[in-house]
Amino acid sequence: MTYYLTDxxxxxxxxxxxxxxTDKDCIITSEKNVQIGLGYELKEVQTDSEKAERVKRxxxxxDGSAVDDVNIMLRSCDPLRENAAFAYIKLIVKHGGSVxxxxxxxxxxxxxDIHGKVTGELHKLKGFLRFMENADGVLYAPYSPDNDxxxxxxxxxxxxxxAQKFVIHDVKRKIAALYDxxxxxxxxxxxxxxxxxxxxxxFENLWRQYYKSVNIxxxxxxxxxxxxxxxxxxxxxxxxx
Amino acid sequence: MLDEKRLEILTESAKYDVxxxxxxxxxxxxxxxxxxxxVGGICHSFTPDGRCxxxxxxxxSNDCLYDCEYCPNRRSADVPRASVTPDExxxxxxxxxxxxxxxxxxxxxxxxxxxxxxxxxxTETVIKLRKVYNFNGYIHLKGIPxxxxxxxxxxxxxxxxxxxxxxxxxxxxxxxxxxxxxxxxLLLPMKKLSDAIIYDKENKVRYKKRVVPAGQTTQMIIGAxxxxxxQILRLTESLYRRMGLKRVYYSxxxxxxxxxxxxxxxxxxxxxxxxxxxxxxxxxxGFNVNEICDEGxxxxxxxxxxxxxxxxxxxxxxxxVNTAPLETLLRVPGIGARGxxxxxxxxxxxxxxxxxxxKMRIVIKRAKHFIxxxxxxxxxxxxxxxxxxxxxxxRTDRAEQLSMFSTPAVAQSALTGEV
Numbered sequence: 001m002t003y004y005l006t007d008x009x010x011x012x013x014x015x016x017x018x019x020x021x022t023d024k025d026c027i028i029t030s031e032k033n034v035q036i037g038l039g040y041e042l043k044e045v046q047t048d049s050e051k052a053e054r055v056k057r058x059x060x061x062x063d064g065s066a067v068d069d070v071n072i073m074l075r076s077c078d079p080l081r082e083n084a085a086f087a088y089i090k091l092i093v094k095h096g097g098s099v100x101x102x103x104x105x106x107x108x109x110x111x112x113d114i115h116g117k118v119t120g121e122l123h124k125l126k127g128f129l130r131f132m133e134n135a136d137g138v139l140y141a142p143y144s145p146d147n148d149x150x151x152x153x154x155x156x157x158x159x160x161x162x163a164q165k166f167v168i169h170d171v172k173r174k175i176a177a178l179y180d181x182x183x184x185x186x187x188x189x190x191x192x193x194x195x196x197x198x199x200x201x202x203f204e205n206l207w208r209q210y211y212k213s214v215n216i217x218x219x220x221x222x223x224x225x226x227x228x229x230x231x232x233x234x235x236x237x238x239x240x241x
Numbered sequence: 242m243l244d245e246k247r248l249e250i251l252t253e254s255a256k257y258d259v260x261x262x263x264x265x266x267x268x269x270x271x272x273x274x275x276x277x278x279x280v281g282g283i284c285h286s287f288t289p290d291g292r293c294x295x296x297x298x299x300x301x302s303n304d305c306l307y308d309c310e311y312c313p314n315r316r317s318a319d320v321p322r323a324s325v326t327p328d329e330x331x332x333x334x335x336x337x338x339x340x341x342x343x344x345x346x347x348x349x350x351x352x353x354x355x356x357x358x359x360x361x362x363x364t365e366t367v368i369k370l371r372k373v374y375n376f377n378g379y380i381h382l383k384g385i386p387x388x389x390x391x392x393x394x395x396x397x398x399x400x401x402x403x404x405x406x407x408x409x410x411x412x413x414x415x416x417x418x419x420x421x422x423x424x425x426x427l428l429l430p431m432k433k434l435s436d437a438i439i440y441d442k443e444n445k446v447r448y449k450k451r452v453v454p455a456g457q458t459t460q461m462i463i464g465a466x467x468x469x470x471x472q473i474l475r476l477t478e479s480l481y482r483r484m485g486l487k488r489v490y491y492s493x494x495x496x497x498x499x500x501x502x503x504x505x506x507x508x509x510x511x512x513x514x515x516x517x518x519x520x521x522x523x524x525x526x527g528f529n530v531n532e533i534c535d536e537g538x539x540x541x542x543x544x545x546x547x548x549x550x551x552x553x554x555x556x557x558x559x560x561x562v563n564t565a566p567l568e569t570l571l572r573v574p575g576i577g578a579r580g581x582x583x584x585x586x587x588x589x590x591x592x593x594x595x596x597x598x599x600k601m602r603i604v605i606k607r608a609k610h611f612i613x614x615x616x617x618x619x620x621x622x623x624x625x626x627x628x629x630x631x632x633x634x635x636r637t638d639r640a641e642q643l644s645m646f647s648t649p650a651v652a653q654s655a656l657t658g659e660v
Contacts, residue, residue: 103587104597127285127295131340139339157341160277162270164339202242203336209245210337213252214298215288218495219510224291228284239286 002026002041003034006082010074013082014052016045017089028082059089063098069115075148076114084110118147125149126156128233131166133203135195139166142192143236150177154184167192204238211239243329250323254303254314255349257497258406258460259490263295263344263379265455266401267448276338276345276378278401278455283344296347296381297337301325301363305351309408309419310500311465314351318498324353327366331374338378345379345401346370352385360388364396371399379455386426393430394437394452402455402487405431407480410473414466417502431457435484456487463516464494464508471536474519478530481523491516515540522546525578526571548574548631551611555624558611562598563588565612574631575608595619606634 004020006012008030016028036042059066066089073085088111091099102108131139139161150170154177157166163181169192170176176189234240264282284293302324303314313320334346348366352359363382370376380400384393397403405427409415412424434457441451448454459480463473473491480486493513496505519540522528526547533546541549551558551574560569562584570581580603587593587601594614599605610620610627621627 101586102590103583103601104591104593105587106600109600123281123283126279127283127341127344129341133340141341159270160275161339162272162274162276164275199336203340206243206245206248206333207337207340207342209248210252210297211286211288211294213249214256214294216256216290216292216495218507219290221291222289225287225289228291228293229287237286 001039002043003036004028004043004045005034006030006045007047009047010071011049011052012045012047013070013074013085014055015048016082017055017086018048018051019043019045020086021090028086029079030082031079055089059092062096063092063100065100066092066098069111072118073111073114075152076118077146077148078114078117080110081114084114087111118149121145121147122149122152124233125153128229128237129153129157129168130236130238132194133197133200135197137165137197139164140169140192140194141166141236142169142171144172145170146232148173150175151184151186153177154179158184208239243325243333247323247325248299248333250321251300251303251325252298254351255298255300255347257313257492257495258298258347258349258383259292259492260381260404260458260460260488261293261295261298261347262458262488263381265487266379268377268379268401268454270377271375274375274377275335276376278377278379279344285341285343295344296379297334297343297345298347298349299325299330299333301330301348301350301359301366302353303351304353306355307352307419307421309422310502311418311462311494311498313497315498327362327369330366331370331376334370334378335374335376338376343378345381347381347383349383350385352387356385356387357389357392360385360392360396364392364399367396367399381455384430386422386430388430390430390433394433397434397437397452398450400453402457403434403453404458404460406460407476408461409466410461410463410468410476411466414468418466431459431484431486435486438485456485458486458488458490460490460492462494463491463513465503469537470512470516470519470539471530471534473516474523474530474534475536477520478523489520491520511542512540515542515546519546522550527568528572543632545574547572548607552624552628552631555627559613559618559620560611561613561616563592563615573608573611575604575606575611607631 002023002025004016004026006016006028013028020026020028056067070085070089073081087107091105091107099105099108125143125145129141129143131141134140150168154168157168158179165181166179168177169189174189176187178185178187262282263278264280266278267280268278270277282295284295286294288294304322304324305314305316308316330348337343338345348363350359350363363385367380367382370380381402381404382396382400384403384405386405407427408419408422415422415424434453437452438456477489480489491513493508493510494504495507496503519533522533523530532550534540540546551572560573567581567585570576570584571578580601583601584593587597592615595605598614610630621630
């Protein structure tokens with residue numbers, strides 16, 4: 001068995017797909033701490049953009065949405081993401097076209113499951129992200145998602161907020177999306193110092209008051225609340241702190 | 242600026258309006274504007290009653306001329322009164338929206354001064370929000386019964402969704418409990434809006450210029466008056482088919498107000514839940530109301546309406562999963578809309594067995610009594626045994642929840658932020 005170790009980027013993954021394609025017994029992963037047993041071989045994959053482009057072109061010719069699907073899957077926190085995407089790609093090539101409708105095939109189910117968890121979290125956080133207004137009018141939102149979705153989330157808010165500048169900060173991965181009203185730039189961030197605008201606390205408190213008032217006390221259903229809004233997201237919600 | 246006290250009063254007064262959905266509109270942001278709408282709707286928070294917060298739901302005023310029996314804000318009630326100005330609402334909406342607390346505004350009001358004056362002020366507020374504050378997020382506006390048509394149609398141009406609440410499921414109950422509202426004052430503006438929506442579609446009016454692109458909804462109170470589920474669902478069906486409504490909301494009656502004309506106990510959330518299930522069968526599963534429930538009847542509480550229907554028609558089952566058409570699959574208990582679609586896709590490539598179905602998230606323990614896979618059948622053989630198995634399953638589902646809560650709250654009852 002051979003482990004193809006990638007650096008976690010999409011192009012490195014596609015290079016690994018190219019290298020590993022004819023290898024019958026292999027795993028593609030970007031997990032740094034894989035346990036290698038006896039008889040296992042480790043190959044560190046070096047990104048080769050020409051190989052990556054060839055794989056992407058082939059894939060795109062077979063199924064127009066496959067590259068996007070894989071792009072979403074690679075953002076997952078699932079340690080098996082690369083391997084599931086690899087199996088999915090092999091199936092597309094073998095079948096010679098889109099396999100999305102093979103809803104009973106375990107490789108498709110696995111791929112769609114990982115895909116669905118990423119897009120599901122993206123959708124949830126479009127709602128649960130909270131901005132604070134900075135003294136100079138920039139909005140700042142710290143959060144800590146399971147999957148690597150900061151740039152996708154930034155696209156949503158750029159379309160929504162127009163000329164309003166904002167920063168979305170993934171505190172777990174120490175990366176941030178900066179939007180200046182025109183362009184999104186991704187950057188590495190260790191910690192951010194924030195000076196809140198004078199009205200920030202006032203609106204936060206109004207929001208807390210609203211959250212309290214809109215609840216119907218005689219119809220308690222906390223289990224449903226936690227089902228839709230998992231507790232791990234509460235840390236950054238003013239109404240829950 | 243708005244203070245916490247007034248926000249509290251005006252939110253408390255608005256919260257019994259069930260609708261909080263922000264779906265159905267594709268409004269885009271304009272140059273220099275703030276906000277857009279997401280067609281699937283977005284939930285921004287969930288309250289401990291399990292409902293989603295998607296919109297800032299607030300009354301302009303709770304100082305009401307009307308004296309509707311069930312309403313905590315009725316004229317004769319001794320409650321604190323408050324009101325806000327259009328600018329205060331606009332500022333609050335913009336500031337909540339910027340911080341991503343909300344998806345937009347749900348604006349309603351008690352009828353103060355006169356229906357026309359109230360509608361005028363609501364319209365002024367939404368126009369100000371769109372034109373002066375350049376807000377392109379979602380707006381749901383409540384229509385005021387008895388207000389002038391031209392005012393209502395003017396407001397409809399600026400908002401994403403409008404709703405007139407039917408309030409009660411029959412004219413008789415409306416007369417008894419909400420004497421100042423008439424059936425016509427609610428249904429005529431709904432019809433007028435519905436005609437305008439159809440006109441825009443047929444004449445291919447540009448999306449930006451359309452009235453209420455997210456359509457209209459309504460709400461009725463369940464259990465405050467004696468109508469049966471059969472009557473309620475017939476009304477619902479005609480609202481969907483004749484008025485093209487997007488949603489009918491049911492609000493299980495909660496005795497917040499003491500009155501000799503009202504029951505002293507609430508209707509219970511289970512009844513509300515069963516009505517929503519039947520509503521879904523009508524809209525997404527190809528059922529018509531006559532199949533679900535007779536006019537004078539209530540829905541069974543111990544079984545969901547789809548199971549109850551299937552048990553009455555055991556002669557149609559079992560069906561073979563690998564060959565049954567989509568419409569038939571949709572009628573199998575344990576197979577939902579998504580599951581039925583998955584089956585029709587998957588069986589193009591391979592013949593399905595029970596293992597496949599389980600992996601595709603079909604509820605086998607319910608479906609197994611009604612299907613065969615490659616000719617194999619694992620269900621119970623008599624109607625009685627199937628009935629017992631389904632009842633048992635339903636009871637264990639509910640027992641889990643009963644152990645945690647004092648009311649027989651059933652999941653999804655107030656799930657309103659989703660499509």
